[in-house]
Amino acid sequence: MKTDIKEIFGCQVFDEKKMKDYLAKDTFRELEKTIQEGKPLNPKIAEAVAHAMKEWALENGATHFTHWFQPLTGVTAEKHDSFLNIGKNGSIDMEFSGKELVRGEPDASSFPSGGLRATFEARGYTAWDPTSFVFIKNKVLCIPTAFYSYTGHALDKKIPLLRSMDAINKQALRVLxxxxxxxxxxxxxxxxxxxxYFLVDKKYYEQRKDLIYTGRTLFGAPCPKGQEMEDHYFGTIKDRVQEFMQDLNRQLWKLGIEAKTEHNEVAPAQFELxxxxxxxxxxxxxxxxTMEMIQRIAKEHGLVALxxxxxxxxxxxxxxxxxxxxxxxxxxxxxxxxNTPQDNAQFLLFLAAVIKAVDEHQDILRLSVATAANDHRLGANEAPPAIISIFLGEQLTEVLKAIENDEPIEESGTEVMRIGVDILPKIKKDATDRNxxxxxxxxxxxxxxRMLGSSNSIAGCNIMLNTAVADVLEGFADQLEGAENFEDALHQLIKTTIKEHKRIIFNGNGYDDSWIAEAEKRGLLNLRTTPDALPYSIKPENIALFKRQGVLSEEEARSRYEITMEEYTKIVNIEALTMVNMARKQIMPAVMGYSKTLTETALSKKELGIETEYEEANVKEISAYLTEAMTACSTLDEKIKTLHSITEFDKAAYYVRDEILPAMDALRAPCDKLEEICDDEIWPFPTYGKLLFGI
Ligand code: ADP
Ligand code: MG
Structure with missing residues (x-):
């Protein structure tokens, strides 16, 4: 195995160096310009570029090509076409045309469109984003593309992301x-x-329907050891995991991905890259x-990545x-x-823009990370809470306070801080950030x-972040461009922005209950669940914002709302169905069998006149939980039926939040109790102990 990173890095990517090698000088220059300016490919050079790509791909073992895109499912999609072309006379050619590179036409009817593309018009188009290099994955030449409908609407996460980057580019340039x-x-x-991500042993994974169908455990009693010893975080990485990580890194490097840091995370079997x-x-x-490779390489090591x-x-x-x-x-x-007063002033203006953007647009940031799965983290007494706030660290907060109140900055001494004239004290990375x-x-x-979920595409939250900041920068530029005295106007603008938006700054402990009360007092949003958050995406102010910044049209925003609400319902529906299935077909039969054995033992003992207090108590306890589980299972089953009869997507999502999820909790509780009191041997699937400590 080669270990020279330099040699393998990017070897599966048609990057600038390879473009240079494979293209005529003029064509290369033209392509380079396209990439730098982020423009669509000039059709005149498409043929030559496609030819070069094909040559390189064939030399590197590729047999197929695909337009690789990111539909609103949040995962990537691909449809492979082979380069193979059999001519009329039976000749075999390997072909790939400029047209095939530039535009694809996948049948798009099976991807979510939220009504953007009527089903009779199933056509969707993909177009190469030349700013993202073409690469080879599993012998397939992958062309990163944007995905849009016949009517020109974005059907993916990539187009709005690129639009949001344009928006911030335009406004930041004005400010600069x-x-x-x-x-x-x-x-x-x-x-x-x-x-x-987590890693579990494949043999245990395969015995759990919940992991297979939903990616998470729907049942499971806590095992005696959890993460309380704090011995996993940054601990030595086990050999098996280390080997997996080495393979993963190599794969990522080959794809030109600069995988740099890897370590154990807080929980047992949890890792970070x-x-x-x-x-x-x-x-x-x-x-x-990276997400795809983590999952694929894990399998090669007999592991499954969650x-x-x-x-x-x-x-x-x-x-x-x-x-x-x-x-x-x-x-x-x-x-x-x-390091200079001018740089500091500029920094403070961009900082103020972010502060204002996050405060004014808490709703779209929150909803950009809202999924059924992430609801279990946010606001659930772990990770960050569902309330958005900004941590600046004590030192920077002091600086802002001094500016707001025209006070001297303590550290720098005597005078009142003048933006654009004075130097900021060196702002250190705050140690308390580690909380x-x-x-x-x-x-x-x-x-x-830090609110983004592990399985989420990063596109959503960056679209919102870029859009929010672009909008604020636009307002700032408008204001400053018209100012008579730039320095005065700048000072005033930063000062008022701090005053008006400082409520969003919070340096304390976000897990603390008192913060929830405090945040409420400050008027900050606390959108606990996905159906609480998503409707904010179609608030008139937000639709206007997306339009103003050219990021999403009203139809695109509405379609995304519908898709994400439906996705929430679909996910929980699958979870609920899986729970009923596991409870009825696995847990209850196993427990009934166990309780029968206990009863029989008790009866035979009784015949012999032996004390059966223990067995009787045990059987009684088991029976009580079993009855509770059976009732809860029927209730959940009924509620699922009701859910299926609801036709409006928003009502369905609210029903899931208010009825299905609590019914799932009600079923889980007695089943987990049963797991605790029954013999390990009879439990129908691997327990937390095996999943968390079995690798
Ligand atoms: P930690 O958060 O563990 O202290 P670092 O701060 O070193 O780690 O970096 C975390 C991540 O932030 C890395 O992926 C790093 O590349 C990224 N990062 C560093 N600088 C920037 C930047 N200017 N813009 C975006 N990401 C950055
Ligand atoms: Mg970090």
Whole structure:
């Protein structure tokens, strides 16, 4: 096995270096321009580019090609076509045309469209996004594409993401002009997503219908050891897992993904992988590939990766920290405080923009991470709460307070701080950041949005984040462009922004109950569940915002609302059906058998005149829980039937939240009790102990 990262890195990617090697000079230059400007491919060079790609792909063992896209299901889709073409005279050619590279026409009728594409018009189109490199995966040449309907509506997560990046680019450039940065020609948001996941042994996984059908355990009593010893986090990685990680890294490196950090997470059998950050749309493609590779490589090691947000009750869930910043093409990170008064002023303006954006648009940020699975984390007394707030750290908060009140900054000494004139005290990465309870934390030169779920596409939350910040920057630019004295106006703008939006800043413990009361006092939103959050996506103000920033049309916003609400219902429906199935076909028969054995033992003992107190008590307890489980199972079954009779998608989602989920809890409770009191030998599927400590 080659271990030279340099040699394998990007070997499966048709990147700039390979483009240079395989293309004529002029064609390469034209393509490079397309990529830098983010424009669609010039049809004149498409033929040559396609030919070069095919040559490279064939040399590297590919036999097929596919337009690789990201429909609203949140996972990637592909349909493979072979390069093979048999001519009239029986000749065999390998073909791939410019037309095939630029545009695809998958039958789109089976992807969710939320009414955007009438079923009689099943056509959907895919178009290459040249800013994302073509790559080979499993002998298939994959072309990252955007997916849109016949009528031009975005049917995927990629198009709105690219639009939101355009929006922020446009407004940030306006702001940078005011600071005299004429050399900057483009501004892009950057993202480094830290991916969490669990690994379980494949042989145990295969014995659990809940894991197979839903990705999480629907039953399961706690095992004697959980995560209380805190011995797993950053602990030594077991050999088997280490081997898996090595394979995974190699695969990712080959795909040009800079997998960098790996470690054990808080919970037993939980791990994390972090790449080096990149431009948001690339980070998005890479994260999709990373999730796919984690799952695929795990299988090769006899493991199954669980990307679900809450695979185990009572054990930490999995998230995906979305590290986010804004960078210029000249390499300046706009969320880096900088070293000169001018840089500091600019930093404070962008910081103020983020603060205002997060405060004004808590709703769309919250709903961008709302899924049935993530509801088990957010607001459920772990991970970040469902309330959005910003952690800035004590030091930066002090600076903002001083600006707001025209006070001197303590550390720097005497004078009142003047933005654009004075230097900020060096802002250190705050140690308290390690508490991890803040949903949106400033970590030195970037923000870390921690509410995103582990299985979620990162597109959604970045679309919202970019859009919100773009909108605020637009307002700022409008205001400052018209100002007579830029420095005064800037100072005033930052000051008022802090004053008006400081309620969103919270440096305390987000897990604390008192925070919920405090947040309510501050008027912050607390949207606990998915159906509480999603309707905010079609609030008139938000539809206007998406339109204003050119990110989503009203139809696109409404379709997404419908799709995500339906998805919530569908997921819980499958979970509920799986529970009924497992309870009836596995748990109850096993427990009845066990209780029969106990009863028989008791009876024979009695015949011999032996004390049977223990057996009797045990049988009685089991019977009581069994009755409770049977009743709960019937109730759940009835409620599922009612759910199926509800035709409106929003009513169905509310019914799931208010009726189905509590009924599922009511069934789980007695079953978990039964697991605790019955013999391990008779339990019909592997317990938490085996799943969490069995790798
Ligand atoms: P931790 O959060 O564990 O302290 P780091 O802060 O080093 O780890 O980085 C976490 C993630 O943030 C990494 O994926 C890293 O590449 C990413 N990151 C660092 N700088 C930026 C940036 N300017 N924009 C986006 N992501 C970034
Ligand atoms: Mg982090």
């Amino acid at each position: 002009r005011l600071f005299g940065h004429d050399e900057v020609t483009s501004v892009k948001t950057t993202v480094g997503p830290e991916q969490e 972090a790449p080096v950050f990149s431009t948001t749309n690339i980070a998005n493609d890479h994260n999709q590939l 990307l679900h947000e809450k695979p185990f009750d009572g054990i930490n869930g999995s998230g995906k920290h979305n590290n986010w910043s804004i960078s210029t093409n000249t390499g300046i990170n706009l969320l880096d405080p900088g 991890r309870t803040s949903p949106f934390a400033f970590t030195g030169n970037k923000f870390e949005f």
